[in-house]
Amino acid sequence: MKYWEDFEVGQEVVHGTHAITQEEIVRFAREFDPQPFHTDPVAATDGPFGGLIASGWHSAALYMGMFVRNVLLDSASLGSPGVEELRWLVPVRPGDVLTGRSRIVDAWPSERDPARGTIIGEHELVNQHGEVVMRMRARGFIARRPD
Amino acid sequence: MKYWEDFEVGQEVVHGTHAITQEEIVRFAREFDPQPFHTDPVAATDGPFGGLIASGWHSAALYMGMFVRNVLLDSASLGSPGVEELRWLVPVRPGDVLTGRSRIVDAWPSERDPARGTIIGEHELVNQHGEVVMRMRARGFIARRPD
Secondary structure, three states, rough: OOHHHHHHEEEEEEEEEEEEOHHHHHHHHHHOOOOHHHHOOHHHHHHOOOOOOHHHHHHHHHHHHHHHHHHHHEEEEOOOEEEEEEEEEEOOOOOOOOEEEEEEEEEEEEEOOOEEEEEEEEEEEEOOOOOOEEEEEEEEEEEOOOO | OOOOOOOOOOOEEEEEEEOOOEEEEHHHHHHHHOOOOHHHHHHHHOOOOOOOOOOOHHHHHHHHHHHHHHHHHHHEOOOOOOOEEEOOOOOOOOOEEEEEEEEEEEEEEEEOOOEEEEEEEEEEEEEOOOOEEEEEEEEEEEEEEOO
16 A cells, blocks of 8 residues: 655656547547537538547546556545646547556645655556657645654 | 637626535545545544544545536537645545535636636635635636637
8 A cells, every 4th residue: 555655746658548439539528528529420521520539528537447447546645635737738539549657746734634654656648659648747745654 | 609708707697506424425435546535434533533533635625526517518619638725624524415606706807818818707606604715716617609
């Protein structure tokens, strides 16, 4: 189990890889983001992206799944108060192979609660061409190592 | 169809209401955020939130569904480059009744592309107690009204 003390500024981790399918893109978007360029491969051809693309919220959720399975499930995670900045930089299309990676850019102990600390991670999702398709800077609360 | 010219700073809209169930929370989290306080009602009782709570990415996706159905499907949406700030302020628990609302806080025409403009929305998800559980400030690209 990793505690706040085990996360150090500069640490970089690659979390995993996911090949996204048209079926997944459409399924997520029908429930959570039913814009035609996310739900309808035919209509999307004439849309602003020239084809079907994944909802940005789908990309964020897929990234989170990788990060949780690779890092948070073995850490004393206490949740997150939020995200400083989230950027969708390049469209994600069916068949793209996405790799998640993160780097710790800041960390400090809580002033209010001696049992926890905050880490700031810069998180990226990269496609098979090496393009960063999504980037975000997020806060995480982690328990401090018990005495 | 609403174009960029139809969005004015100060406009406020309520998008809809959604009662979130334990089944939905667990289903989303198993795929995208499998931390025990999102996936396991029993383990969550002893966890940092004293019970099961929704993934913050689930809250964001549910909000997006409301916003798309109420606003974007009738608008000339060209997607979004990202979110300035996203805050999860209060845990979302099974049975919560969530209402989405937004306010336009800034808008400008594109300098690069005369066919589109940007709007900045402040978006909130509010629970049945009137607590703002999630707040974000997001950018949207909207096509300008054709001549």
